Amino acid sequence: xxxxxxxxxxxxxxxxxxxxxxxxxxxxxxxxxxxxxxxxxxxxxxxxxxx
Numbered sequence: 001x002x003x004x005x006x007x008x009x010x011x012x013x014x015x016x017x018x019x020x021x022x023x024x025x026x027x028x029x030x031x032x033x034x035x036x037x038x039x040x041x042x043x044x045x046x047x048x049x050x051x
Contacts, residue, residue, distance in 0.1 A: 005021040007014070014023040028044040030036040039047040 005023075005026060006019050007016075007021040008019055009015060010019075012021075014021050016022040028042060028047070030042050032041045036042045036047060037049060039045055041047075
């Protein structure tokens with residue numbers, strides 16, 4: 001699991017100084033159902049498809 005989750009949305013309730021996310025969990029979704037081919041199809045900038 002990632003130690004640091006970055007967030008640039010400073011008006012989010014979970015935004016913390018240093019562009020950190022202070023949420024206790026993260027929920028990532030795909031705009032294409034259960035499968036995504038690239039990060040543009042998700043709400044996750046670091047998405048990489050499994051090979």
